[in-house]
Amino acid sequence: MRSATLWRGVEAQHVVATMRLAHRMDSDALTGQALHTEHTIFQARVRGRSAELTASPWNAAARAWRDGADHSACQTLAGEARRRQLAWIRYASVRVPEGVCGAALKADALSLVDPFERQAWACKTTRSGAYLQRSGNAERLESSSSGWG
Secondary structure (H helix, E strand, O other), X not given: OOOOOOEEEEOOOHHHHHHHHHHHXXXXXXXXXXXXXXXXXOOXXXXXXXXXXXXXXXXXXXXXXXXXXXXXXXXXXXXXXXXXXXXXXXXXXXXXXXXXXXXXXXXHHEEEOOOOOOEEEEEEEEXXXXXXXXXXXXXXXXXXXXXXX
């Protein structure tokens, strides 16, 4: 069972590069190819009833939430969160140990930060890593695949 998420976000931009690399590394169809994508990054606020998976008692089941290959526990949790009318879930990134992510389950849980700033990023993902460059700016993000398990 796959449970759709309305919106996913990260608390720190550097997590985006590793998430792009994870997508590339987990896709057999992309082996040996460079993947070029464009992304829009912006700040948003999330509010409402939530499950905080990085805190007790949820963090006791971190092994289930952080399994990079088997997402069934996450899908079951998201389904139960919807049934209980939760607005969003905060969780630790699977691929970035210090990364924290959020998944909004309801549209009214989200609001834009004022002033609103939309950032355009170009991303190149290869076997060796993910490289993001912000449009019109020298800012860069990258994640190496060395040591990738």
